[in-house]
Amino acid sequence: MTAFTVQHSLFDLGSFFTQPASPKAVQAPQWIAFNQTLAEQLQLPAELHATQTGLSVWSGNHVPEWAKPRAHAYAGHQFGNLVPQLGDGRALLLAEIIDKHGKHWDVQLKGAGPTPFSRGGDGRSAIGPVLREYLLSESMFVLGVPTTRALAAVASGELVFRDQGGVPGAVFTRVASSHLRIGSFQFASLHGGAEKVKQLADYAIARHYPELQDRTGIERYLAFLHAVAMKQAELISQWLRVGFIHGVMNTDNTSICGETIDYGPAAFLDSYHPQKVFSSIDRRGRYAFSSQPAIAQWNLARLAECLLPLLTVAPESNDEASAKAARENAIAVATRVLDEYSARAQALWLSTMASKMGIEHAQAEDDTLIQDFLVVLQTHDVDYTQAFWQLANELIENSGESASGESVLVEPTAPAASLFAKPDDYLAWRQRWLQRLSDNQRSVHDTVNAMRSVNPALIPRNHRIAEAITEVEESGSLKRFYTLLNAWKTPYHMPTSELELELYQAPSKAEEVQRTFCGT
Structure with a gap:
């Protein structure tokens, strides 16, 4: 077997994008489930499988040498309202693992304790959301829908306290192509300006869209926006195919890789109703089943706003009129990408539904x-x-x-x-x-x-x-x-x-x- 290989490329970008955080040990960890097939794909050493050592690692009770736990910083529009700083409030990114096919995967603990972004929360997860995400993400995988994966679920042996009182706690290990979200770019734009947006975009291109590496200038970042948009169109078409409702399509839950991420209030249609909503807090139907293509476009517009400085040609003169014209041109080229998303989403809907x-x-x-x-x-x-x-x-x-x-x-x-x-x-x-x-x-x-x-x-x-x-x-x-x-x-x-x-x-x-x- 090829050697187990890890990297920490996101961490290498510096403390602006991630903050160190250590998991908090749980009292009495017990196995709920372990994904042996995925573990083999990731080439995890045998001791990290469904063993006592594995239990200790995937519960957060032991941090192995190869792991460098950090919490990712991001902002986001939640139900249309901008929150300048969110971040991983109950998740820790351990490492980036390279699988037997050469693909890179983020490995993340969820529910392992508080982080710098917990905003006073305990950083824990009840067992219910862990079971839900495990079942849903693995079901989406076999349904052929791009998704994060479930590697492990461990009962904590502790109670977590929510509105319904004390319920059993658990720790979930999520594997994703990336945990970068549109909210990651919003955070960079709000707190670091064009320089940090460029740094994150260059990183995302190198890791997730290497075919764009040879492009330069505005063309490079416009192609990146286009690539992300096309991934979103493909993802939403698959959601509609199987009757899936994400439930909370905030920009901080929109992966730039085109994977389904964050299964909080997610659910599947039973009887067909296009305006069906499951999320307990979506009282106005913002994220209804049939609204998902349009919401994805809205979210992509927020990404485009972050990238605008990188899409703007420097004006030949410094007068206000030239600056305004340059910005308007940047908006125009970004808008064309959003229009292309809309056309692609509609074409995919037609072909997908026709195939059904x-x-x-x-x-x-x-x-x-x-x-x-x-x-x-x-x-x-x-x-x-x-x-x-x-x-x-x-x-x-x-x-x-x-x-x-x-x-x-x-x-x-x-x-x-x-x-x-x-x-x-x-x-x-x-x-x-x-x-x-x-x-x-x-x-x-x-x-x-x-x-x-x-x-x-x-x-x-x-x-x-x-x-x-x-x-x-x-x-x-x-x-x-x-x-x-x-x-x-x-x-x-x-x-x-x-x-x-x-x-x-x-x-x-x-x-x-x-x-x-x-x-x-």
């Missing part, structure tokens, strides 16, 4: 067909995941009759029509859809397989995650957590086992989770 419907080559006119299907789902309160999974069954002979209007049949082998108690609207749309599929060059069999590859049957449903959290909080049992973690590893195959059939089901009205919480 089995359409081989998306056309502009398919937008109406797609939108009309979503309206039918919303009108009839039909589950998003089940509707797309069972849509493929409409193409399979002998898949069953349409719903009679008296009952709703929810089985993974049933046609989508059976999801509708009153299917007339759907059946009218279905005829248009089948006519559109007649343009496909591939066989029905290949179309079904293509639909199966982008439409999951199993998603980490909110009420199932809530069951696992409740079980461990009330009885200390992790049985349900492990059951879900294993079952959700294969989301794209036909559910056949008793457990898979159970997990395929949408929640009843009584089971629906209406609100999720950040857990800070």
Whole structure:
């Protein structure tokens, strides 16, 4: 095995961007989960796996020689309101590890105690948010959505005190391509000006966008903004594909690498409602499901504002008019990138949704067909995941009759029509859809397989995650957590086992989770 390799490149930028912080030992650490496959990818030494030494390290009770724990400084717009300084209030970046493919990963402890940015908080995490992030991030990974990963989860053996009183605590080890956020650039701009923004941008380019290294001047930073924007467009299209709602798309939760990061109030759609919100504090629906593409653009505009000094050509003269013209030109070129994001996001939405419907080559006119299907789902309160999974069954002979209007049949082998108690609207749309599929060059069999590859049957449903959290909080049992973690590893195959059939089901009205919480 290749030698375990670490770096500390972000730390090397100096104390402006990170502050030293040491984890605070916990009383009685116990394993919750350890990601053996990811550990092997990272080439972690065996003693850092699910061992006593590993337990000591991933609980924060022992800082190994290769680790240099520091907290990252960043600012951010939270629900549209700028907070000049946030930073890692309960997270410590240990090191940058190079995996067996040569890719660099940040390894971070969450819930390991206070940092210089804790703002009076205890820096701890309750066990519920740890279980949620572990299940969600690993599910997103197998769903094919860019995401941070879960390496380890450790129960602290201590209580943390929140509004609901004392609850069990835990420490989570997160692995990410980077923990740089748009908020990182906002912090640099607010507190260090153009010089610090340039330093951070050059670092981000060298580490995450090395193909831009040879570019110089304005072109270099404009290309960086464009690259980040395109990554965001790709990420949001994947969120929409699987019905994911991030819940708190603040600029400090927007990775410049295009990965899903920070799973506080995140959740998946059950019944399709475009304005669905889960976050307990998103009372105005800022981060609703269908608003996510526009919010990503808003966040990118904040990054563009930080980069404006680097996109501004120095005027030939020092008069006010020349300076104003230079700035206006910088705004114009940045705005073009934001417009390109919008066009790319729309194109990806069209192609992604068309692929979910089995359409081989998306056309502009398919937008109406797609939108009309979503309206039918919303009108009839039909589950998003089940509707797309069972849509493929409409193409399979002998898949069953349409719903009679008296009952709703929810089985993974049933046609989508059976999801509708009153299917007339759907059946009218279905005829248009089948006519559109007649343009496909591939066989029905290949179309079904293509639909199966982008439409999951199993998603980490909110009420199932809530069951696992409740079980461990009330009885200390992790049985349900492990059951879900294993079952959700294969989301794209036909559910056949008793457990898979159970997990395929949408929640009843009584089971629906209406609100999720950040857990800070």
